[in-house]
Amino acid sequence: MTYRFVPFASLRQQPTIVVDSTATGAALVLAHWRGAPTPVALRDDTSAGSVLRALRHPAAPGLEAAAVTANHFDVDGFVGVWSLLHPELALAHEELLRHTARLGDFRESDWQQPQAEHALQLVCWLNAKEKELFYPPFGAPRLRRREDEACVEKFEWFLPRFADMVRQPDSGRAAWAPEYERVQRAVELMQSPAVQLTCYPDIGLVVVRAPEPLPYYALFGPTAGYDIVLSLYDAQRYELEYKYTTWVDLESRPTLPRLPLAGLAAQLNAQETSPYRWTFDGITDTGPLLRLAGNTLKKPERYADPDQRPLYTSSIAPQVVEQAVVSFFRQGYAHMQPRRYWTWADIRAAAPPSAVSKA
Structure with a gap:
């Protein structure tokens, strides 16, 4: 043919x-x-x-x-x-x-x-x-x-x-x-002692501690099987991202549904004393980000590598951010089981009320 x-x-x-x-x-x-x-x-x-x-x-x-x-x-x-x-x-x-x-x-x-x-x-x-x-x-x-x-x-x-x-x-x-x-x-740096990875398989989260922002191909390279990445960089700069693996239908493995990030942003903003605010993208975005924002990022900027966009210093210690993220997702996923072929209606219905509170 x-x-x-x-x-x-x-x-x-x-x-x-x-x-x-x-x-x-x-x-x-x-x-x-x-x-x-x-x-x-x-x-x-x-x-x-x-x-x-x-x-x-x-x-x-x-x-x-x-x-x-x-x-x-x-x-x-x-x-x-x-x-x-x-x-x-x-x-x-x-x-x-x-x-x-x-x-x-x-x-x-x-x-x-x-x-x-x-x-x-x-x-x-x-x-x-x-x-x-x-x-x-x-x-x-x-x-x-x-x-x-x-x-x-x-x-x-x-x-x-x-x-x-x-x-x-x-x-x-x-x-x-x-x-x-x-x-x-960047891959060499990811594989060096300067970078630490902590995995939370129960919620599909990988926490990456690195000195500086990295290109996605290096940053996400070792995260197969996980759907959320929390990047903790030096100088208290952070980003959380839902990978594209939860926007599509994966055939190879089940996934948990995306949770709206409004509630998590509200928790962090309640503690944030820097001039910036934690902002978040909607769950239907291809790769929703939670981050401290100056000017709102346009879609091409969100798609670009983390080392090609501004990251701002937070007043919150990295271990506090990590614990807040882990607790948020563990609470949100407490009564859910991973499965294949979620619809967007299923995903919206699955979000517990605490996950969608206003920021």
Whole structure:
């Protein structure tokens, strides 16, 4: 079967496979988005993973559609679309592509795995060329364009060039090297005695104590299996984040639902004596943050690495913040059990009253 990429707006003009998105009228949806109608046999943690499963099940209903689309450009969605257009090469490099999609979406990586270095190079190359030639993630509104329209140019540029990077990543070294080297330095720091990780498996929380803010690919690298990261940096600078793993439907493991962070922010603000206030994002944001705020961060800034946005000094000691966070989630999750396939309605209904008190 030979596939072709089409703009999302032309979805209903021909039978179309939709990747890493949802849409009525699609011949087949291959997406890990919460509630997406991906066939049970093709579900995977990443949308690219669902595509790779589909390539191994060519008789799956809907795969006969020749058109492929997505409503946005990111690493996972791009790898999924590209894999449908290059099925033989994709299956020959399946583990690499799976690792790349997971790193791109969840920022997780086992650096001991043989594909980890190549996957990081691919992700850094995609990031670098996207910023150089187009606009950053979540940046389309600044151009007064819709993402589903603006992203077409990205797909059309990257789709014919990605195969060379899969085969010979050194061909793109000039583009991927700066971010790759920055991440590698941060990974070395993460693996050093200067950084301490404390895990709370009962609530899916990892606490990272580090001297300075770190790139996500290093910070979240060792957090697979966990869904909340509390970063405690020197000079009493902090951030709490729900990972993207709780925005999507994971196939590999159950998760706990997101709790609204208003109640936790209220507790911290009651103790905070600095000029700043603890603010939080809503639970439907792709990666909700709880942090001390100066000016409100725009979405591209929240998506950017922690070392690329301002972090302010709190008056609260780190052990007090950690205890407040642990207590908040233990109380909120006291009567819940992890499971798969939460709906957003389920998640809103699951929040105990104490978790949604006003900040």
